Amino acid sequence: MTFTANGKGKNPGETRRWIFYHFKKSYNSLCSRIHQHFFGPGVGKKIEVARCQTLLTNRAEFQRIRKKVEEAENVVISQSLSKSTLNNSHSRPATTTCPIAKSFGAVERHQVDILIVRALFMNGIPFTVLRNPDFLVMLKGVNQDPKDYKPSSFDRTRTTLVDECQRELEKELTPVKDTWTTHGTSIVSDGWTNVKRQPLINVVASSSSGSMFMYAKDFTGQEKTGANIAEFLLESIEEVGFSNVLQVITDNVTNCKSAGKDIEKLHKDIF
Structure with a gap:
């Protein structure tokens, strides 16, 4: 993206003419429109400019540009940036419905799916484990665990944790045995x-x-x-x-x- 003309006002976020070479189109808009082009419209906002398809498929480039925008928001170089969806956490619900977020969420989930399948066949684990409710409970526990959680060591897992798990299962089976x-x-x-x-x-x-x-x-x-x-x-x-x-x-x-x-x-x- 390149600016082809200076803004008309004193605010750096005022209307400026810019061109994005992936689309080979030129636009005359506020910084908020440029923001929408990269990150999509805010929740409940109308789409007013085409979104960048390159960023939808290139996660690294998206993160690089997002970081630059966040740095600009921190110094509030323009009024439009101070109200952007990246800076204002109260302008959107906890679970975003932004299409671009959904798209990247789908990409990330797909990558996790690949990692799970790779782990299954590299360790000879049958795919039927995916139908086991305990597998889903395990994933839910990992998602809710503290940040940077790491699995237990091999020795601790095959000794202490196996014994503890066996005791827990025996407690759960006690009502069945009592009958x-x-x-x-x-x-x-x-x-x-x-x-x-x-x-x-x-x-x-x-x-x-x-x-x-x-x-x-x-x-x-x-x-x-x-x-x-x-x-x-x-x-x-x-x-x-x-x-x-x-x-x-x-x-x-x-x-x-x-x-x-x-x-x-x-x-x-x-x-």
Whole structure:
């Protein structure tokens, strides 16, 4: 941008003729119009001059020009600058609806999206984590944390924080466990193979108050016989309490049926 003629008044912010080479157009306007060209109109203001598309796509250039304008506002070289949207924080709501702010907000959010996706696939984290409500809670916590927050160290995370998190989860699951003795529960087990081709069997305790994942076991190098499956399921039954288990639900394959018979026989021997 270049001024092609001096202003008509004594105030540096009065009407002047200027040209912006990106548009190859010349304008005759107040400094406030130039301000609008770079930063958009204020809230509720009418668009009176075309906005700079270069600044909409070049964040660094936008910040450079914005810094110069803020410096000019601090010394109040013109009446128009003293009333600009950069200097007057009371002239707009806390959450701005300025189109240029929205545009840059979209650009910044997109860059954060790229960083998140990069972190996911660089660490082998499945994209399904984005559907997990705890992931959103984590992001909200990071956004609300003190400025310059940095994640905990590797050693502290895998020791102290893991133990503390486990205690918190156990407290949240206590109301579910308390209903096992009064309402009873079902032991639900299923076998599957993960992406690493590991043969797993998991156990879930399900009752009227909700379902709770207990644990999973990797059967790599171990045959899934009826006896082995029964032994695995008995561990969870003992943890829940034999008298609290209403039923055990598994696959209907031969080895699971055999495991069911072993558990049923042991249950009759105990009671």
